Amino acid sequence: MDTTTSFHVAMYPWFAFGHLTPYLHLSNKLAERGNRISFLMPRHTIPKLEHFNLHPDLISFIPITVPDVDGLPTGSETTVDLPFSMYSLLMTAMDLTEPDIEIFLRELRPHMVFFDFTYWLPALACRLGIKAVNYCTTSPAVVGYVISPERKLHEKTLTATDLLYPPPSFPASAMRLQPYEAREVAAITVKSHGKGISFLERQIISLTSCDAVIFKTCREMEGPYCDYLEMQMRKQVFLAGPVLPNPPITSLEEKWVTWLGSFKPKTVVFCAFGSEYILSSYLFEELLLGFELTGMPFLAALRPPTGAETVKSALPEGFTERTKRRGVVHGDWVQQQLILRHPSVGCFVTHCGYGSLTEAMVNDCQMVLLPHKGDQFINARIMSEELKVGVEVQKSEDGLFTRQAVCKAVRSVMETNSEVGQVVRKNHGKWREFLLSKGLENKYLDGLVQKLHSLLKS
Secondary structure (H helix, E strand, O other): OOOOOOOEEEEEOOOOHHHHHHHHHHHHHHHHOOOEEEEEEEHHHHHHHHHHOOOOOOEEEEEEOOOOOOOOOOOOOOHHHOOHHHHHHHHHHHHOOHHHHHHHHHHHOOOEEEEOOOOOHHHHHHHOOOEEEEEEOOOHHHHHHHHOHHHOOOOOOOOHHHHOOOOOOOOOOOOOOOHHHHHHHHHHHHOEOOOOOEHHHHHHHHHHHOOEEEEOOOHHHHHHHHHHHHHHHOOOEEEOOOOOOOOOOOOOOHHHHHHHOOOOOOOEEEEEOOOOOOOOHHHHHHHHHHHHHHOOOEEEEOOOOOOOOOHHHHOOOOHHHHHOOOEEEEOOOOOHHHHHHOOOEEEEEEOOOHHHHHHHHOOOOEEEEOOOOOHHHHHHHHHHHHOOOEEEOOOOOOOOOOHHHHHHHHHHHHOOOOHHHHHHHHHHHHHHHHHOOOOHHHHHHHHHHHHHHHHHHO
């Protein structure tokens, strides 16, 4: 196959919106270049993502039936339908789709299949003469820090002590984990993720048995980590560039246009932690009371905390009355991309999911970083210590934060005379200009397509 011919890719990411959505963004970019995509996705999830398909003539959704698994609630298709404790059952169900996926791949006959958590796909693809490419939805720094071959994970279990510092040959950086973070990440690695396999084992097999790995990043930002992984894993590492979401084709809901429009430019604090994270009732209250303490208008899109049916029932006593003219706590999905673009929004308090950070980096609002779990801790260090484009909320030794810490972090990036804020604004502006520079995305995507063609010839 030469580089003038198009190719056909099957996509099969982990059943979580934080994976499905970036896979669809990349699908749109590949389809723009004339390539065909078959996107394998849970049947009832397809309508929720169809509006992101900008090339329905080239991107086809293939409905997958999620198998029944003991303990998995009927009708559950993605992680948003489940508490974290049941993710392993969903992964078990996804593993049980292997026979169906083989039938689909035999019928579709794609040149490549992009995957992440389905560790059995590379072996299946090899039998069918298909290339298996791991499109990783997290940072190469995360992968290198946690599961580099230097860790010798085939010989020993990863401990919290191991994770306090990066591997010996890891690129020089300020990257470190706090003891409570290291404990949590270590616990995740040994946790079952599917029947008879740990999360770490699944990741190692997925990364070592594939034909190539793709990261959604730029060499200018994370080049040393990519080189480190390529050397350590002896695996081709391709970069897709920033893969920025296309501008939404919908408009911001009128209620948010009206509410945000009632405040001056760059004065509103916007907080969103994604569709999956649930705070404890204590941290839920501390977060909101921190926003109240800033004296600034705020919009917080949060799921109800542990043990609460609704966000309204969990609000601190007297909170609604005290903040009714300047604060909204919303318990449902919001148009994050459009809200971040609104001129009134001056600060984004984020859980440091990789997709949310990308959206924040290309907008004017400043970032306050409040990571909760796993890769988010390292993502936060990249933003605060390496790129210096955001400020982390200070936490105690057990990972808790106070209203005062939330207030301090928000004010530090919002107040124009703050020394920290000046540094953050300058660096954020520099990287925003870089990410939006003319031709950058096309350069990376065209380069990726060329490398994928080369992979198909090997």
